Amino acid sequence: MEFTVHLMDLISLPVLLKLLAVFLIYLVILSGPRNIPPGKSKWNLIASFSFFTNFFKHQEATMQRMTSKYGNIFSMYMGNQLVVFISGYDNIYQVLVKQADVFSDRPTWLPYIKQMTKIGQGIIMNDGYSWKRLRQFTLQNLRDFGMGKSLNEENIFIEIDALSKALTKKEEAVEIKPLITCAISNVIHNVVFGFRFDYEDPEFLDIINTLNDIFRHPGILNPFDYFPLGIGGLIPRAQQLREQRKRVLTKLQSYVYNQIEEHEGSYDPNDIRDFVDLYIKASKEAKEAKDENDVFTKGNIFRVICDLFVAGSESTSTTLDWAFLYMIEYPDVQKKCQQEIQEVYGNKQIKYADRDKLKYVEATLMEIQRCATVGKVYITFKCSACYQKKHKTLKGYFIPENTVIITNLESSNMDSKYWDNPKEFRPERFLDESGELVRNPAFLPFSTGKVCPGETFAKMEMFLVVTNLLQRFTFYREREDCCHDLGRRCASTVQPTPYKLRAIKRT
Numbered sequence: 001m002e003f004t005v006h007l008m009d010l011i012s013l014p015v016l017l018k019l020l021a022v023f024l025i026y027l028v029i030l031s032g033p034r035n036i037p038p039g040k041s042k043w044n045l046i047a048s049f050s051f052f053t054n055f056f057k058h059q060e061a062t063m064q065r066m067t068s069k070y071g072n073i074f075s076m077y078m079g080n081q082l083v084v085f086i087s088g089y090d091n092i093y094q095v096l097v098k099q100a101d102v103f104s105d106r107p108t109w110l111p112y113i114k115q116m117t118k119i120g121q122g123i124i125m126n127d128g129y130s131w132k133r134l135r136q137f138t139l140q141n142l143r144d145f146g147m148g149k150s151l152n153e154e155n156i157f158i159e160i161d162a163l164s165k166a167l168t169k170k171e172e173a174v175e176i177k178p179l180i181t182c183a184i185s186n187v188i189h190n191v192v193f194g195f196r197f198d199y200e201d202p203e204f205l206d207i208i209n210t211l212n213d214i215f216r217h218p219g220i221l222n223p224f225d226y227f228p229l230g231i232g233g234l235i236p237r238a239q240q241l242r243e244q245r246k247r248v249l250t251k252l253q254s255y256v257y258n259q260i261e262e263h264e265g266s267y268d269p270n271d272i273r274d275f276v277d278l279y280i281k282a283s284k285e286a287k288e289a290k291d292e293n294d295v296f297t298k299g300n301i302f303r304v305i306c307d308l309f310v311a312g313s314e315s316t317s318t319t320l321d322w323a324f325l326y327m328i329e330y331p332d333v334q335k336k337c338q339q340e341i342q343e344v345y346g347n348k349q350i351k352y353a354d355r356d357k358l359k360y361v362e363a364t365l366m367e368i369q370r371c372a373t374v375g376k377v378y379i380t381f382k383c384s385a386c387y388q389k390k391h392k393t394l395k396g397y398f399i400p401e402n403t404v405i406i407t408n409l410e411s412s413n414m415d416s417k418y419w420d421n422p423k424e425f426r427p428e429r430f431l432d433e434s435g436e437l438v439r440n441p442a443f444l445p446f447s448t449g450k451v452c453p454g455e456t457f458a459k460m461e462m463f464l465v466v467t468n469l470l471q472r473f474t475f476y477r478e479r480e481d482c483c484h485d486l487g488r489r490c491a492s493t494v495q496p497t498p499y500k501l502r503a504i505k506r507t
C-alpha cells in the first residue's frame with residue numbers, strides 16, 4: 001500500500017499507463033508472431049543452438065524427435081530467423097505444389113547464400129527472373145541431351161568401361177564409392193567442359209576434394225551465421241568456416257574461368273562442343289539482341305556449373321553407392337536383376353532407350369532411391385521463403401514473411417500413410433500383379449512441383465551404371481558372415497557407413 005502511494009507520487013497516472021502500454025507492446029513483439037507452427041521458443045537459445053548443431057550430424061534422429069513432439073509441421077528459431085520444417089507427403093504437396101506460388105522464393109538474404117552467390121547467381125540459391133532463365137537454359141540442355149558432342153550415352157559407357165577396368169584390377173575387397181565418384185564427376189565434367197580425366201589424375205582428385213569441402217559445410221543451417229549484429233564473425237569457428245568457403249570458391253572460380261577462356265579462344269558456332277560453348281553462344285546472342293535482362297554472365301555461369309557439380313555428382317554417386325550395398329545385402333534381388341538382364345540382353349550392351357524391358361531392375365532402382373533418400377535437408381531439399389514478402393497461412397498456421405521453409409523429402413518416401421511397411425526393402429512394391437511398374441505419388445527422390453532439373457540425366461546414369469556392371473560382375477560382401485547394418489550417416493549426403501565389396505567377374 002505504502003509502495004503504491006510512493007509510486008503514484010513519483011509517476012502520474014497517464015505516464016504509468018503509457019509505460020504499461022509500451023511494456024505490453026514490447027511483450028507482444030518479443031513473443032513473436034502468434035499461431036506459428038509449434039516448436040521451441042525464440043528465447044530458448046540453447047535449445048535452438050543444440051538443435052541445429054545436432055541436426056547437421058543426426059538429421060533423421062533429430063527430425064524424428066521433433067515431429068513426434070510437435071507434429072509434422074514445426075518451427076525453430078535460429079537467432080532471429082524462423083525456420084519451418086514440413087514432413088509427410090500431404091504437407092509437402094501442399095507447400096511445393098498447391099501453394100507453390102506462395103512458397104517459391106529462396107531465402108537469398110541468408111548469410112551463407114549471400115557469400116556463395118557473391119560472384120554470380122546460379123540455380124540452387126537463386127530466385128526471380130535470373131533463376132527462371134538459368135534453370136530453363138540448364139533444364140532444356142540436360143533434358144534434350146543436346147549439349148553438343150560431349151553429352152550422349154557414349155560418355156557414360158566410357159566411364160562404365162573405366163569402372164569395370166578399375167574393379168577388375170582390384171583383387172581384394174574394395175570401397176566402390178571413390179571409384180563411382182570419379183566416374184560420375186567425369187560424366188559431368190565431360191558434359192560441361194568437353195573432356196574427362198584419368199581416375200588417378202592429381203588435378204581431377206584435387207577438384208573432387210575441393211567440391212567435397214562444400215559438402216562438409218553445414219550450408220544454410222550453420223548456426224554461427226545467425227548470431228545477431230555480426231557477433232558470429234567474432235567467433236573463431238565461424239570465421240574459419242567463412243574463410244574456408246572463400247578459399248573453395250576462389251579455387252573453383254579460377255579453374256572454371258580458365259576453362260571458359262580457353263573455350264572462348266577456340267569457339268566455333270558451328271561446332272558446339274559442350275555446356276560452356278552453349279553458354280558462350282547464349283551470351284553472344286543476348287549481347288547481339290541488346291537484352292537488358294541478360295543473365296548469361298561469366299559469374300552466373302560459374303555458379304550454374306558449381307550447382308551442376310554440387311547437385312549432380314554427389315547425389316548420384318551416393319545413390320549408386322547405396323545401390324551396390326543393397327545388391328550385396330540382398331543377393332536374391334541382385335540375382336533377379338541379373339536374370340532379367342540376361343533374358344532381355346544376353347551379353348549385348350544395355351541402352352537407356354530399352355529400359356522399359358527391365359521392369360524388375362527399374363523397380364529395384366526405385367526402391368533403392370526410396371530407402372536411401374540421399375539428399376540432406378539443406379543440400380537438395382527445397383528451401384523456400386514466403387513470396388513477395390507477404391504473410392501467409394499454411395494448414396491453419398500463420399507463416400510470417402521471410403520464413404525459411406524446409407521440406408523433408410525422406411518423410412514422404414517413408415510416409416506410412418502411403419507405404420506399407422516403409423522401412424522394409426522390397427522392390428516388388430513398385431510392381432503390380434502383371435509385373436508392370438506402379439507409381440506412388442509419395443515417391444519423391446527428386447522432389448515434387450519444380451523438381452530436380454537433372455532427374456532424367458541422373459536416372460540414365462544410375463540405370464546404365466547398375467545394369468551394365470551387373471551384366472559384367474556379381475558383387476559380394478567383403479566377408480560373407482559379416483553383414484552391413486544399412487546404417488546411415490550424414491556426411492556430404494546421407495551415405496551408408498563405409499563398406500567394401502568384392503566384384504567377381506561373371507563368365
Ligand code: HEM
Binds near residue numbers: 446458
Ligand atoms: C540421384 C541423383 C539426384 C537426386 C536424388 C537429386 C535430387 C534433387 C532434389 C531433391 C532437388 C531439390 C528440388 C527442389 O527444389 O525441390 C534437386 C535440385 C537440383 N538438382 Fe538434383 N538430384 C540428383 C541428380 C542431379 C543431377 C545429375 C543434376 C545435374 C547434372 C542435378 C541438378 C540439380 C539442380 C541444378 C538443382 C537445383 C534446382 C533448383 O533449385 O531450381 N541433380 N535435386
